[in-house]
Amino acid sequence: MTVMHDGARLFVASYLVQKTELDRVWRCGFHALLWLNGGQAALQCDGEHFDVHPPSLICLSPGQVYRWSAADKAARATLIGFEADLFTAGRAQSGLLDVQLLHDLPLFQPEGGAILAADKNAGNLDSLFIMCRQRYQQLSERQGSKSWRVLPSEHESVLLAYLHVILVEAASLAPVQEQPRPAPSTDLRLSRLFRLHAGQRVVERLPVAYYAELLHVTPDHLTRAVRRSTGQTPSVWLQKQLLIEARRRLILTDQPVERVAEALNFGSASQFSQWVRVHTGQSPRQLRQQGRGKSTVLSGN
Template sequence: MSHPPAPASELIPKTVLHGGARLFVASYLVRKSELGRVWRCGFHALLWLNGGSASLVCDGEHFEVRPPSLICLSPGQVYRWSAADDAARATLIGFEANLFTVGRAQGGLLDVQLLHDLPLFRPEGTAVLAADENADSLERLFALCRQRYRQLSEAHGSGSWRVLPQHREGVLLAYLHVILAEAATLAPAQEPPRPAAGSDLRLSRLFRLHAGQRVLERLPVAAYAELLHVTPDHLTRAVRRATGQTPSAWLQEQLLTEARRRLALTDQPVEQVAAALRFGSASQFSRWIRDHTGQTPRQLRQQGRGNSPVLSGN
């Protein structure tokens, strides 16, 4: 895993996997190595807090996390640990979605659709799940993942992180499969979809997972429909039936979330934020912010910054 220098249009750095890796495992003391650092997920992440307590901020939401807890993060989300005691330890399993491609011919190792069927990864919000009843099972599973990852992975570059070759993914993916199944029992029971069929739910989740990672591209709904091999009308109906919201409205919410991230976590002038989000001018961006929040960009920046570390635009 790395936290590469960010280009001008991507000032909040994205964590990515290199060297052909699709899965990694890391364990760290929050206060010692992570406190205050800002991360944008470039993959799906399971964070297991099994010691101490900590405060997490993700896309403007604040969570007081007590062990044992499981945090599920989606690609594109921005988070930081804002406080932690000396005993706070987290284990992170990060993985690419293509691990769960249906069918071996497409590169996947499991013929499952866990990412689309389980209510864990939510682009519209962070899942922080108390794990009191499953704590022993999850602790053993995460410990086994750490142990097997160290055995199966190979040092990369300076050795600060390690690559798991794809031909050795099977064991770790089996553990991940079980962890996801265990984690699903922690999620609160959801009301059954009203008229929405399972296919609508899966298509809606796929749309939101893709859109959450490509918000800066400002793609129209038709582009996502083409990506998912359906018509724009089909996608709109499926998303509305599954969520009560249109794809266009959801894309606007994601764009607003990204605007909040940039205003709170960078020192970019409003003009640069507007340009990065592909608005024609700062005034157009400011009007759009006021229409959606009732506040100015400056007010949003002051509200969201608090004690957040600020990333320089230089």
């Protein structure tokens, strides 16, 4: 699983896909923007296959499993990874991102994940990713003999400024809505912040009260806001996300059912199996067999 190191909340990396990343399986522990400008590549994400034609921007959400399955020699990707709390924690601090401005970005949708064709503003995005990478190299620090670099917190605001503009450019790539959408309400904003945080920690099976405290509201307030915005309660949403995660682990990895149950914080494999059957009408093994009929099995990360 790819995660942030040493307390970092944002990082930038650039690599030749064919040389370093081909067929390596990654599991996102953060939100990520992947910029491909030049070359051709193919990406598998949660079992689906995508042919990626440059210039393209790929949005990935926490928990998603992906790998580059093909690429030519010219395919280079630049990755910006960032934590959700950049959008919420310490909102009084300067330099933090404006969540409302970015609501329409596919990255913020409940299902997560999108590949956006970027022809109309490829030049802007390419320049922004290059500048972001350069500034990260200048401001980040190598951790001793380790291979990764960490951005000190005092330099976060500089990279956040670049990320902000990149996300605004990305939001403009989304298809135009046929009907104008109303301005996001307080309920909608709170609901999206809940899903943003809970999506990163769904396997911990934390109670709704935990997220309510994190967002400085009561559990009842959060429940009402999420229900009014999505038509379902936070508890139901959490259960659905946990089921998505169970499907990922059963279908996309070779982990035994017992290990999947443990990873998802169930008390036993039998408890997990009963839960899966209640929600799908199938046993975990049946779900795995059915899903593998249409998906590529990845390694057991």
